[in-house]
Amino acid sequence: MRSRSRVWGGTAAVVLGGLLAAGCGASEKNDPAEENAGKAVSGGYPVSVTDCAGVKTTFSEAPGKIVTSNASSLELLLRLGAGDKVIGTGFPPGKGTLPGALDTEAQKVRVLSQSVIPKEKLLGSGADLYIDTFADMSMGGGMGDTPTEAEYKAAGIKHIYLKSTACAAQSRSALTDLSAVEADITSLGRITDTSARAKELVTGMKSTVAAVQKAVGSTAQSARPTYFFFDYDAGTKQPTVVCNRQVANAVITLAGARNAFADCDGDYKQVGWEDVIAKNPDWIQLGVRDRGSEAANKKAFDEAEAWLRSNAATKGLKAVKAGHFLRIGSEHTTIAGVENADTVETIAKTLYPGKVG
Incomplete structure (x- = not known):
């Protein structure tokens, strides 16, 4: 089965198929050219960034009209203080x-x-920058009729990718830390002239994760509980699991747990309930997307838990029988962003009570 990239908007999840390798490591470090570009001039420009295939895009000034492909890149810009530049x-x-x-x-x-x-x-939006959260479609497959790089150029739109999502899903190694997310924040900070804020965000993430690692990092792999992310909103007929190229794998790993489907290469995969039964996880996260209110969220979490407790295929699972459920919104776990670090802490506090403050 081909790997699939998932994106989110409100309570809907969309599964995208047929993505081909983009040649970018999940935890790759910033290109030295990117790190040093623009330091010789006032204001930090020009700034250069590379895409999943290593193609360089240079900015002589901060973009003024940005379009984001989905809420992941939008959220990062909002947190950086560049939300006023987003036009769609x-x-x-x-x-x-x-x-x-x-x-x-x-x-x-x-x-x-x-x-x-x-x-x-998209081409007629008036944007001067499009931030793409999806994998490089120019290499085959893809989501319908997407612009070519020549068409972006003709429209005056610079086109860049989030490496923590577009590249990570097709990388050759598992995603086990948040370095790719931190690199995206740093890169977007440099592009939008908000580097100081980017540094604050990254420093905060690193501090949160470091505290968790200090508390649980010495726990042997064999002693770490197994963890299943139950994507309730993706449907219950056939479960969709997070694999080792999805940012959730990094969140789970950093929290001191073992992703039950870490042996799955890619970002997402549909499996059978017999596969989940075979894993028999110690803990289950009820993956529910935000419904817009505390009451609506509670109702959705209740429904997800009730389904697991009543379904013949899942009611005998170790985690279900023990009531080992975590009620954490899907977006904070599966969408690359600042709150990934907070989710690491939240999970660790539940799995290691008394160890994580």
Whole structure:
């Protein structure tokens, strides 16, 4: 079965198929040329970044009109303080998905599509930068009719990728840390002239994860509990699991657990319930996307738990019988962003009570 990339917007999940290798490691370090570009001039420009295949894009100034492919890149820009530059997005975040003021700001962004932005609408958007959360479609497969690099250039749009998602899903190694997410934040900070804020965000993430690692890092692999991310919103007929190229694998690993499907190469994969039974996880995260209110979220979590407890195929699982459920929103676990670090801490506190403060 081919690997699949998942994107989110509100309570809907979209599964994308047929992505081919983009040749970018999940934990790759920044290109030295990217790190040093622009340091010789005031304001930090020009700035150069590379895509999944190593192709360089140079910015002589900060972009003023940005379109994001989905809520992942939109959220990063909002957290960097560059939200006023965003003129449109695809796969918008559902109301209440982001915290406080970020949610208010996100709801003001023009929605170009509830899913993949149509080619003509994207090219005619007036953007000078498109941030792509998906894998490189120019190498085959893809999501319908997407623009070519020549068409982006003709429209005056620079096209860059999030390496923590577009590249990671097709990398040759498992995603076990948040370095790719941190690199994306740093890169977007340099592009949008918000490097100081990017440094604050990355420093905060590193501090949170380091504290967890100090508390649980010495636990032997064999002693770490197994962990199943139950993607309730993806459907219950055939479970969709997070594999070792998905950022959730890094979150689970850093929290001191073992992803039950870490032996699956790719980002997502559909399996059978017999496969889940064979794994018999110690803990299950109820993967529910934000419904927009605390009451609606509780109802969805209750439904997910009730399904596991009543279904003949799952009610005998070790985690179900022990009541080992974690109620953590899907977005914070499976979407590359700042809150991945907070989710590491949240999971660790549940799995290692008393060890993680």
